[in-house]
Amino acid sequence: EAQVTQNPRYLITVTGKKLTVTCSQNMNHEYMSWYRQDPGLGLRQIYYSMNVEVTDKGDVPEGYKVSRKEKRNFPLILESPSPNQTSLYFCASNQHDSNQPQHFGDGTRLSIL
Amino acid sequence: AQTVTQSQPEMSVQEAETVTLSCTYDTSESDYYLFWYKQPPSRQMILVIRQEAYKQQNATENRFSVNFQKAAKSFSLKISDSQLGDAAMYFCAYRSYTLTGANSKLTFGKGITLSVRP
Numbered sequence: 001e002a003q004v005t006q007n008p009r010y011l012i013t014v015t016g017k018k019l020t021v022t023c024s025q026n027m028n029h030e031y032m033s034w035y036r037q038d039p040g041l042g043l044r045q046i047y048y049s050m051n052v053e054v055t056d057k058g059d060v061p062e063g064y065k066v067s068r069k070e071k072r073n074f075p076l077i078l079e080s081p082s083p084n085q086t087s088l089y090f091c092a093s094n095q096h097d098s099n100q101p102q103h104f105g106d107g108t109r110l111s112i113l
Numbered sequence: 114a115q116t117v118t119q120s121q122p123e124m125s126v127q128e129a130e131t132v133t134l135s136c137t138y139d140t141s142e143s144d145y146y147l148f149w150y151k152q153p154p155s156r157q158m159i160l161v162i163r164q165e166a167y168k169q170q171n172a173t174e175n176r177f178s179v180n181f182q183k184a185a186k187s188f189s190l191k192i193s194d195s196q197l198g199d200a201a202m203y204f205c206a207y208r209s210y211t212l213t214g215a216n217s218k219l220t221f222g223k224g225i226t227l228s229v230r231p
Binding site: 031033035041042043044045048050056058088090092094096101102104106107109 | 155219222224
């Protein structure tokens with residue numbers, strides 16, 4: 001089954017404790033992306049990757065890091081989380097051709113205390 | 114930069130009735146894609162319908178159809194014969210046309226919460 005898998009689904013942690021949200025896709029997609037969803041703001045792109053070792057900033061990259069060492073994986077790293085990073089996070093992937101729809105993971109709810 | 118506006122934060126519809134969700138966008142591009150996504154309480158992002166800007170014909174998927182007005186930059190979603198399972202948040206989204214080598218990100222509106230009354 002074609003899917004994008006995120007882990008964990010839920011996480012409550014404290015300010016400053018490094019965390020990683022993993023994302024994996026099994027569709028051999030080149031393009032992967034992270035979004036955060038906040039009430040009244042919709043979804044906003046954090047970082048994206050167009051292929052292995054190719055990443056770039058989205059609209060709200062501050063406080064986040066990513067890496068793309070393998071085509072299927074695109075982890076999101078919060079090295080020193082802060083309460084303003086409490087949000088719902090989505091990973092998505094698609095083929096480069098923008099005619100193809102993006103496939104979304106099921107979301108990760110992060111709470112930073 | 115492109116922007117997507119959903120001005121109605123909430124709407125309500127009676128079961129079996131028809132409801133229209135509004136969306137406008139701003140872009141200087143001539144080729145692009147527009148999407149409606151549904152987000153039920155489970156939080157999944159589910160693609161409802163997609164429209165290519167170069168197509169004049171409005172997209173339709175079963176009970177869901179769009180009214181795409183390119184000159185007015187308007188992209189509304191009509192849900193016919195509303196069902197209880199249609200209750201969710203709905204997002205309108207824009208994506209630039211690109212084949213390779215560019216960020217094919219989605220630009221989302223703020224979303225609208227649709228409730229369905231039995």
